[in-house]
Every structure is written in structure tokens, then in C-alpha cells.
Amino acid sequence: MTFPRGTANLSRSTFRAPRSRQANRVQAGFASLLVAATTALAAFFAPNVARAAPPAELKLDYAYYSPESLVIKRNGWLEQALAPQHTDVKWVLSLGSNRALEYLNSGAIDIGSTAGLAAVLAKANGNPIRSVYVFSRPEWTALVVRKDSPIKTLADLKGKKIAATKGTDPFLFTLRALHTAGLSRDDVEIVNLQHPDGRTALANSQVDAWAGLDPHMAAAQIDDGAKLLYRNVDFNTWGLLNAREDFIRDHPETLAQVLKVYEKARVWIAAHPDETAKIVAEESKLSLPVAKLQLSRNDFSHPQLGAQQLVALKAAAPILVQEQLVKPGTDLNQVIDALIDVKSAQPVFAANGQ
Known part of the structure; x- marks a missing residue:
């Protein structure tokens, strides 16, 4: 059958129209789905954005057994790094791991310097901390x-x-x-x-x-x-920098900035041993020869947490059971695995090509 020319043209137009309207409906449907998905994602991530807001105040310790903390405090590097986000820095003196761990447990500080095995003991007894950085491998x-x-x-x-x-x-x-x-x-x-x-x-x-x-x-x-x-x-177990679990969760960006400054101090110490000894001597009110002897017993070349610390701490942990310093039945290997946090410092080391 044949149709007049005009009729044939009309027929083609007539059969195109439904396909165009269907395409428009499909396109509109995809657009609606995209808007809904975007809204859902925004709602999902909104709490994370809120948690990551900079803290008004950062509380951390300095200790005579942690040369990096003394160098950072003396040079004001942390205050400079956190000034753009309007975070005040409060320094608290720790005279030993026990004091640092007490301050962490009570919330008096967010970040503190301790020995590795002392941190394991505290974690096993409920202190809400994780170890995020190695400030020294000492014979202290x-x-x-x-x-x-x-x-x-x-x-x-x-x-x-x-x-x-x-x-x-x-x-x-x-x-x-x-x-x-x-x-x-x-x-x-x-x-x-x-x-x-x-x-x-x-x-x-x-x-x-x-x-x-x-x-x-x-x-x-x-x-x-x-x-x-x-x-x-x-x-002698490793010198570890520990952070409260809630601080790690709520302020990961600020924690990364702190670790970046610690890395700056670690590298600076290696390049300026005499200046470091002078700072340690002045802060601890001891003589320069004493500070130099102390620094000679520290290895600052292993800042990343990993297998070395896990092996060393798991080898040391049995003394905690033998001396009944932890509850019977405590799985110390599980405690140590929960203590060591290798992820928090990864952005810092990645940025430095480590």
C-alpha cells in the first residue's frame, strides 16, 4: 500500500513523538534519582564533616624522655601549624608514662608520650587509647x-x-x-x-x-x-605517641597535623644534634653532657608503627600476666593489635614518600 507524500511524512512524525516523550520521561527519572542519591550521600556524610571540625583546644604532653616534644614546644611549631584553624595548644608536663596515661584516661590530654609496654598495660586495663607514632627507639x-x-x-x-x-x-x-x-x-x-x-x-x-x-x-x-x-x-620498649580513641575518631585532620609536626621535629633532630641537646638540657634543667648521653641512647630512624612494634610488645607482654598486672584471661595479643594504629599516620608518611 502506498500513501500520499504528505501522509507518509505525517506518519513518520506521528511515530517519532511517543519515543521522544519516553526518552524525556527516562531522562527526568534519572535526574530525580541523581538528586535523591546526592541528597542521601550528603545526609550520610554530614555527621562526619561535623566530627572532623577542628577542636577549639588541643591538649598534649611534653616529656623529658621525648626529645621531639621538647623541640616542638620550644620552637612553637604546633601553634604555628594550628593557627589557621584557630585551635589553641595546651602543653602538659608528663614526668613518666604513668602520668601521661593518667592524663589520657581522664581526658586531661588528647595526645601523650609513653613507653610501649606501659601503653599495653593501660589499654588492657581500659584506657581508651591507641598508639599512632613512634617518637624513639630508646635504651632509656x-x-x-x-x-x-x-x-x-x-x-x-x-x-x-x-x-x-x-x-x-x-x-x-x-x-x-x-x-x-x-x-x-x-x-x-x-x-x-x-x-x-x-x-x-x-x-x-x-x-x-x-x-x-x-x-x-x-x-x-x-x-x-x-x-x-x-x-x-x-x-626497653618503644617510645610511642598515643591518642585518645575519641580524638582519633573526631579530629583525624588535626591528628595528622600533629604527626606531621612530629615528623618535622624528628628530621630536625637528626640534622641538628647539638641544638637538640641544648634544648633537652635547658628544658630538663640538666647539663649538656647529660643531654648528649641521653640522645646517644635514642634511635630516631623508625617512626612508623608496624610489625617491629607488634613483635616486641607481644614478646614483652607475658610479664603483665606473670606479675598479675592484668585481669586473668586477658588476651594481650588482642589488646596489642587493638592498640597499634598504623592508619592515622599513613597520610603523613605517604606525603613524605615513605
Whole structure:
């Protein structure tokens, strides 16, 4: 059948129209879906944006056993880094891991410097922290005796008084050292003193030995002639920077800025050892030779958390069970896995090509 020319043209037009209207409806449908999806995504991520808002105040510690913290505080680098986001910086002095962990647990600080095994003990007992950075691989503790002490071996410590700060690496170091000689905490009298007071007690013959911590230990060696009775670098756990879990969750960008500044300090220390020793000496009010001895016992070349720390902490953890410092049945390997946070510092190391 044939149609007149006009009729044929009309027929083609007539059959195109429904397809165009259908296409428009499909296009409109996709547009509606896109708007709905965008709205849903915005609603989903809105709480995250709110949580990531900069804090009005950042509270963190500085410690004589953490050279980076002293360098950062002296140079005002953190205040400079956080000024654009209007975050005030509050520095709190920690005289030992036990103090830093108490401050973290109470919320007095958001970020604190501790020894690795002390952080494990705190985490096992409910402290809401995670370790995010290695500020040093130190040999910062040993068992110290007076220069004229008759004590020559670990076995000689049986029945003696040892000054140690409970909950710190020197305290846990002491327990591990005693175990190597077949002794336990019950075979000695541990006198709970903060690190500077332990040094004084040793010098005044109020205790027979002291679980030292640098820079006070270095000062005892240089200024008092004290001797290191027992050294074991493998019993010195890593110097870790820890953050409260809520701070990690709510302020990841600010945490990354803090870690970036710590990295700046770590690199600066390697390039400026004499200037670093001067800062440590002035901040801790000890002599320059003492500060240099302390720094000589620190390795600043391993800032990233990972397998090394996991292995070292899991090897050290049994002492916490043996000395009944954690609840029976505590899975310390699980605690350590939960403590070590390798993700928070990844953006910093990635930016530096590490």
C-alpha cells in the first residue's frame, strides 16, 4: 500500500513523538534519582564533616624522655601549624608514662608520650587509647646502683629496695630483669617513686637500686658516678605517641597535623644534634653532657608503627600476666593489635614518600 507524500511524512512524525516523550520521561527519572542519591550521600556524610571540625583546644604532653616534644614546644611549631584553624595548644608536663596515661584516661590530654609496654598495660586495663607514632627507639632505662654499691649482679638484689615508678617502662623493665635471675616482685621491695625522686633516693642511700629513666639516669651516671647494674636494650620498649580513641575518631585532620609536626621535629633532630641537646638540657634543667648521653641512647630512624612494634610488645607482654598486672584471661595479643594504629599516620608518611 502506498500513501500520499504528505501522509507518509505525517506518519513518520506521528511515530517519532511517543519515543521522544519516553526518552524525556527516562531522562527526568534519572535526574530525580541523581538528586535523591546526592541528597542521601550528603545526609550520610554530614555527621562526619561535623566530627572532623577542628577542636577549639588541643591538649598534649611534653616529656623529658621525648626529645621531639621538647623541640616542638620550644620552637612553637604546633601553634604555628594550628593557627589557621584557630585551635589553641595546651602543653602538659608528663614526668613518666604513668602520668601521661593518667592524663589520657581522664581526658586531661588528647595526645601523650609513653613507653610501649606501659601503653599495653593501660589499654588492657581500659584506657581508651591507641598508639599512632613512634617518637624513639630508646635504651632509656636500666637498673642503676651507687658507684660504691656492693651489688654486682641481679641475684644480689634479693631482699633489697628498688625505686621504680609503677606503670612505667622502668618498672616493667625491672620485673623482666628480675625474672631472668629467677626472682619476682615478691623477692624485692619496690618503692614507688617518680623518676627524679628515685634518683635522689638512690644517691641518699634510701634505696639499694633504682629503675632509672633518661635523662635522670644519664645525670646519675655523669653527676653522681652511678653505675648501670643491668642493661638490656631489648627490654626497653618503644617510645610511642598515643591518642585518645575519641580524638582519633573526631579530629583525624588535626591528628595528622600533629604527626606531621612530629615528623618535622624528628628530621630536625637528626640534622641538628647539638641544638637538640641544648634544648633537652635547658628544658630538663640538666647539663649538656647529660643531654648528649641521653640522645646517644635514642634511635630516631623508625617512626612508623608496624610489625617491629607488634613483635616486641607481644614478646614483652607475658610479664603483665606473670606479675598479675592484668585481669586473668586477658588476651594481650588482642589488646596489642587493638592498640597499634598504623592508619592515622599513613597520610603523613605517604606525603613524605615513605
